[in-house]
Amino acid sequence: MSLSRKAAVVGAYEHPTRFAPDKSMFQIMAESIRGALQDAGLTIKDVDGLCTTGIGMSGMGIVGFCDYMNLTPNFVDSTSIGGSSFVAHTAHAAAAIAAGLCSVCVVVYGSTAASSRFAIGTGGAGGGSDPCDQYEIPYGPTTVGSYAMVAQRHMHEYGTTSEQLAEIAVTMRLHASMNAAAKYRDPITIEDVLASRIISSPLHLLDCCIISDGGGALVITSAERARDLKKKPVYILGTGETVRHVADGHRDFLEIAAAQSGRLAFERAGVAHKDIDLAMIYDSFTITVMATLENLGFCKRGEGGAFVRGGRLRFDGELPCNTDGGGLSSNHPGMRGIFLVIEAAKQLRGECGARQVRDCNLALVHGTGGALGTRHSGATLILSNQ
């Protein structure tokens, strides 16, 4: 009983804003849904499933958003596992459609992190009230610090250098220069990254994602229905999700959730690493990309440094990565998982203009949520236009 090719992404829309002090989060979300439905050739009346998260602290945020949109869906999912949530939502929507729980499901995200001056990475990590937080918050953990500790260990175990991490940032910026909506588009060099101030050692400012306002939406339906719509369907072939954490104090820090979620997605899709034409990899920080590529199995653990050198991740390289410019240069309002799926869909449909990957037929998406060095989630998708 496989999920493969039962559902497809038929609408994908990234809100063009990166700074919107005049708009609320909900308005950004509503506009994103409108854009995605127009992209799909469907209307709000067709929608009977909704996935979203990131709204308020009550856990009931999705109900408030349904109120705002006057929706009464047959399927709701507000799985809240950090930035990867929307990648997981895509998988959950596919499963719901395959199971007959709904027929047209919207996944949506919106945030005003920039105009609300929300310090995403340096405002302190941890919710504060969970048991695990009590042994951490007294010491001053930050989200960036958690990732930095993984980078520090990676350098110690494998000899990875700041130059190697910097190349990831340089490639993301190159891609952003070809994306009119990206927040930062001026090219940078490895020297620029190394010269930028250290936020939490060994991560420099330019190793860290930007802060923007933004939003996006996806429309997902059955493969059958997708074939009647106007654009090439983006079929969901494989999915996987899991978490990693301190593991009672026994964790291997350099194994991340991608090791498990990626293996599940590849097994379920029945494809090989060499078949992947595009990798959309959550880039909260440069180390996130390097550790993810290793743990997904594109290279061996420890070889990430060499793997990213020489332009391999360029849109015209061996493994194009984050062709929109990523969270490092284009868009990161706090949780960017939805943008990974949106860009993958556009690439698979051949809609990316100057940054289009040639012969792009199979894409992998991997979202990481939370703090890599403390506790995080991973969600992987494999998508195809055939």
Next chain:
Amino acid sequence: MAEQQQKKYSKPLPHIDEENRPWWEALQRHELYIQKCRDCGWTRYYPRALCTQCLSARTQWMRCSGRGKVYTFTVTYQNQVPGFRESLPYVMAYVELDEGVKMLTNLVDCRPEDVKIGMPVEVVYEDVTPEVTLAKFRPAR
């Protein structure tokens, strides 16, 4: 210690409850413990009521030597949280205790630039308030 009592401690404090109280009270006595399951032998930090491997509630408290090594660290230069933003830069680290578990902590009594992974460290207890003592680590003497 006298200076700390005069200035109000402004950093976040842990929430102490019945599940973790014995561990925090031990820190006040300047003792560091981890837990070991009496049924399957699995060791764990941070303290919890049940073993995660077999769900047993039979717990042995193991007194730690207080010694370990730096497993990884970061020197934090930016933190907006009140209390911490006045103490920048400071060192976050995971220390791997000799007993085999890693705990998140701060490294103190050393220059940030001198911290190295693998560096031997020893626990130092900070009585930050009358109710709370924190376990931090300094280079082993």
